[in-house]
Amino acid sequence: xxxxxxxxxxxxxxxxxxxxxxxxxxxxxxxxxxxxxxxxxxxxxxxxxxxxxxxxxxxxxxxxxxxxxxxxxxxxxxxxxxxxxxxxxxxxxxxxxxxxxxxxxxxxxxxxxxxxxxxxxxxxxxxxxxxxxxxxxxxxxxxxxxxxxxxxx
Numbered sequence: 338x339x340x341x342x343x344x345x346x347x348x349x350x351x352x353x354x355x356x357x358x359x360x361x362x363x364x365x366x367x368x369x370x371x372x373x374x375x376x377x378x379x380x381x382x383x384x385x386x387x388x389x390x391x392x393x394x395x396x397x398x399x400x401x402x403x404x405x406x407x408x409x410x411x412x413x414x415x416x417x418x419x420x421x422x423x424x425x426x427x428x429x430x431x432x433x434x435x436x437x438x439x440x441x442x443x444x445x446x447x448x449x450x451x452x453x454x455x456x457x458x459x460x461x462x463x464x465x466x467x468x469x470x471x472x473x474x475x476x477x478x479x480x481x482x483x484x485x486x487x488x489x490x
Contacts, residue, residue, distance in 0.1 A: 382467040389481030392461035397449040412466040415449045456489030
């Protein structure tokens, strides 16, 4: 035998088990990733588009569209200072959405009357409601960003 040739190690039972465990770990990560992504898309609607335009003593206004079902009206909820105020469908006319090519019809706006608030600074948030699991689950997705406003100043 030529001693200059490198020796090839035997594939041992332990190295086969290590390869199996590595493969199993990779498959586990892929399976968990698929479940996580599918849960995310069922619980949170990636097709909501909208913006919370203004908030103040006069009221709160904005718009929201579900791009996967553009003819449906999205339920929106208003929270002021982390307290629920009101809920209704976003069906207020917004002709600017048709002009901008966001929708075929203009009835995707929302408008809330301002609740009675103490003088001082307040924060308003508007959420789109997404029902999933045949209505068994309802998730809230914030539209735009929170808006701070002052009352009585």
